[in-house]
Amino acid sequence: MAIKPNIVFLTGYRIYVVVFFLFLAAPLVGAGMFAFNDSTFPSLPWRGFTLDWFFNDTEPKLGMFHDRRLMRGLYYSFVIASCVSMLSVFVGTCNAFLFVRYKFPAKDFLYIVMVVPLVIPGVILGISILLVASTIANGAEATLSLELDFLRPGIVLVVLGQFSFITTITSLVIIARLKKFDLSLEEAAFNLGASQVRVLRTITLPFLFPAIAAAGIVAFLVSFENFNTTLFLVGSEAPLTITMYDRMVKVGSTPVLNAVSFFLMVGSALLALVSVLVQRSKPLT
Amino acid sequence: MQKDIRRLSLLLLFAPFALWITLLIVLPHLGMLHISLREKVAPRVYEFGFGNYLNFFNEPIYWNTLLRTGSMSLLVTLLALILGFPIAYYIAKIAGRRARGALFLMCLIPLWVSDLIRAFGWILLLRETGVISSSLQWAGVINAPIEFLYNDATVIMGLVYTVILFMIVPLVSTLDGMDDAMIEAGYNLGGNGPTVLRRIIIPYAMPGIVSGCIVVFMLTAGSYLTPILLGGKNSSWFTEQIYDQFITRYNWEAGAAFGFVLLAFTSLVVWGGLKLTGQTLSTTVARS
Numbered sequence: 001m002a003i004k005p006n007i008v009f010l011t012g013y014r015i016y017v018v019v020f021f022l023f024l025a026a027p028l029v030g031a032g033m034f035a036f037n038d039s040t041f042p043s044l045p046w047r048g049f050t051l052d053w054f055f056n057d058t059e060p061k062l063g064m065f066h067d068r069r070l071m072r073g074l075y076y077s078f079v080i081a082s083c084v085s086m087l088s089v090f091v092g093t094c095n096a097f098l099f100v101r102y103k104f105p106a107k108d109f110l111y112i113v114m115v116v117p118l119v120i121p122g123v124i125l126g127i128s129i130l131l132v133a134s135t136i137a138n139g140a141e142a143t144l145s146l147e148l149d150f151l152r153p154g155i156v157l158v159v160l161g162q163f164s165f166i167t168t169i170t171s172l173v174i175i176a177r178l179k180k181f182d183l184s185l186e187e188a189a190f191n192l193g194a195s196q197v198r199v200l201r202t203i204t205l206p207f208l209f210p211a212i213a214a215a216g217i218v219a220f221l222v223s224f225e226n227f228n229t230t231l232f233l234v235g236s237e238a239p240l241t242i243t244m245y246d247r248m249v250k251v252g253s254t255p256v257l258n259a260v261s262f263f264l265m266v267g268s269a270l271l272a273l274v275s276v277l278v279q280r281s282k283p284l285t
Numbered sequence: 286m287q288k289d290i291r292r293l294s295l296l297l298l299f300a301p302f303a304l305w306i307t308l309l310i311v312l313p314h315l316g317m318l319h320i321s322l323r324e325k326v327a328p329r330v331y332e333f334g335f336g337n338y339l340n341f342f343n344e345p346i347y348w349n350t351l352l353r354t355g356s357m358s359l360l361v362t363l364l365a366l367i368l369g370f371p372i373a374y375y376i377a378k379i380a381g382r383r384a385r386g387a388l389f390l391m392c393l394i395p396l397w398v399s400d401l402i403r404a405f406g407w408i409l410l411l412r413e414t415g416v417i418s419s420s421l422q423w424a425g426v427i428n429a430p431i432e433f434l435y436n437d438a439t440v441i442m443g444l445v446y447t448v449i450l451f452m453i454v455p456l457v458s459t460l461d462g463m464d465d466a467m468i469e470a471g472y473n474l475g476g477n478g479p480t481v482l483r484r485i486i487i488p489y490a491m492p493g494i495v496s497g498c499i500v501v502f503m504l505t506a507g508s509y510l511t512p513i514l515l516g517g518k519n520s521s522w523f524t525e526q527i528y529d530q531f532i533t534r535y536n537w538e539a540g541a542a543f544g545f546v547l548l549a550f551t552s553l554v555v556w557g558g559l560k561l562t563g564q565t566l567s568t569t570v571a572r573s
Contacts, residue, residue, distance in 0.1 A: 017375050017388075020368070024395055027406025027446070030416060031398075034409060042409050044419045091301045098298040112566050114302070117310055119500060121507020121551070123524045124544050127531060128313035131320055131541060164309035196290075225399030228509050228524075232531065241401050245510075248401075253408065261402040268397035276390070 032265060035258035042255045053259035064259045073243030080155060080239055081223040084162045089216045091163075092170030093208070099171075100178045115172070117165040122228030129161050130232045154235030161229045166222055170215035177211035210279045217275040221268055240264075314548075321541035337542035347526060347543070351550060354523040357437070358505040359554070361444045365452040365501050366494065368445065373456035374486070378465070389457060396450050404514040407443055408434065411515075435517035443515040448504050452497035459493030460486075495564045499555050506551045523547055 034042035038050035040060055056063040064070050099111055117125070130153065137151035150156040181204065189199045205212075227241045234242050244257055321338070323331040341347045376388045395403060410416045411433035418430045433439055467489070471481040487494070512522035527547065530540035559565060 013371065013375065013379075017372060020372055021388075021391055023446070024391070026410060027403050028395065028398065029406070030410040031402050031406030041414075043414045044416055091305055094298045094301045098295070098302055102295050102298065104295065104299070110302075113306060113310075115566070119503040119555075120310075121503060121524070121547065123507055123509055123527055124317075124548055125313075127527065127540060127544050128317040129309065131537065132313045132316035135316060135320070160309060164305070167305055221397055225397075225401075227400055228507065231509070231528075241399050244401055244405075248405065248514075253405065257405060258409075261398070261405060264402060265398050269394070272390075272393070272397050 028265060031258055031261040033258075034255050035262040037255060039255070042253050042258050053255045054263075062256065064256050064263065067256060069243055070240070070247075070256070070260060073238055073240035076155065076237045077224050077239035077241070080158055080162070081220045083159045084166055084223040085216045085219040087159070087163050088167040088170045088219045089174075089212055091167050092174050092215055093212060095167070095171040096174040096178045096208075099175055115168055118168040120165070122165070122226070123232070125164055126161055126229040126232035129157065129164065133157055152235065153233055155237050157233040157235075158230050158239065161233045162223045162226050165229070166219045169222065170219050173215040173218065174208060174211045177208055181207055213278045214275045217271050217278075221271060224264075224268075317541045317544055320538055321545050323538060325538060337539050338546070340539065341542060341546055350521045350526055351523050351546065353521060354506055355550060355554065357441060357444075358502055361441055361448065361505045362498050362502045364441070364445050365449045366498060369449050369452040369497070370456060370490075370494075373453045373460055376453075377457050377460035377463075378468075392450055392453050392457075395446070400447060400508075400510045401514075403447060404443065404511055407439075407446075407515060411439060434515060437516070440512050440516040440520060443511045444505050444508065447508065447511050448501045451500045451504060455493040455496045455500075456490060459490050463489050491562060492564060495558065495562050498558060502554060502558075503551055506547065 035053050036049050036051070037046055038048040038052065052061045052063055054063045054065060057066040095114060099107070099114070104110075133151040137148045140146040140148050140151075185203055185207075186199050189203050194202070224239075225241060227245065230239060230242060238246070240260070244260060247254070247257060322333060322335065324334045324336040326332050372392070376385055376392070380388055408415070412418070413430045413432040413434075415433070417433060418427075421427045422430060463486070467485055468481060471485045476484065507524060509522070509524040509528065512520040513525060516522070523543070524547070527540055527543045530536045530543055
């Protein structure tokens, strides 16, 4: 501890920190707790504990696991997030090697270009990709009478739209770890007669693995919860956030949405825990 | 031979980067610029012109919305800095070794659930039939239900909540790198708390502060869900106007122009902020 401020100040400071964390937790508690209230409205009074909003299979208390549209949304979210995660980790790893290991013209400028997608509003990314994809698809249809269905709003565009900014996140995570790599480890392996591919496979990639796994998990979560970019690119295969938003706007809030929220919170917390454990673990030797 | 392999691998690694940036960032933005600069003169006939932009400036409701979005985003950024800085300082400098990691993780928890769920949670707490209103009634503080939603204060509170993590994380990592001896030296030379804060801690944390402010401002100005869900129909957030042009009116030309106006406006504010603080993008957001 650097300074020894007086006790009153420190107590006040601690109270502020506690209040701040209560503020952080408040809406999560609000969204989660009504998943277990035995009532058709997500509001007080408390009418007793129930798991119906998860498992019940009849209206009016249709549980989330029997709600086909929500389950379809969950499935599409999962497919989209897996694709985005794999693609963005692959490109992020390439970017890490590119920016850490190589020298090329305009490197500093291109590094900033790599970071820019993170600060472009998600709405703008969504509409700009929608515009260009539709223009190309319309052009192909008019001049070549070619149907380029994948350029119409749908899963492919959603994946591309999310990938466009999530790759920046994965790149930054993997770059940070590759920078800490001790190059003499690779040199030693070369001196012992290992080939380039073998060194990559047995030395460098295992060292990078925690960062790659963590980047993959972060990409998965960010994709799963993305709304702004997805909103403009979505077709008939709506992911979960879009389905939930639709339900909120059209039907109003029902406790089944609380059940989904609770389910997602637990899922994300588990994944986040895995990413922390992976990053903490020593790389395989 | 060795040199050729190196050149080849450089090209192979450069290809994904180039494809990503050109096809998904540069090309779409050029396309958007192109579409925003054309005017519909007849069905399927377009002419080059600045009509969509002129339309924006001639209609007070549009630029008023933009100014409102901009000023509220600046306010949110300022609030996030003022509220987040003590927390970041506590995590980086005051908390013990073990508490530090736990507190940092707790800061990140809201990040793992979507905007939608956080806004949904606030709605359930704050609406007329919500938890806070009914608890206050139960406690006898108020006699009739109170609607806490659909006003600017709630929108600002919700936005600060959504973005404050992006302020705290860069601040913690900058303050973490600061040597405690610098603070002690400040006190030994006779400085009191506020002086040390103003002359030593804040200048040292400047890259983190600017970086946090840029990300927070961009995220706030570009946010869509929080203002709409917490502010209701009259939230008049600029992204809502863009959505309206695109989806409701199907006027892609105007929507593209609005998108560019938002991008230009936010970039201008960020550029101004960098000039004012004497920082650059590479010393802040792109710092590594």
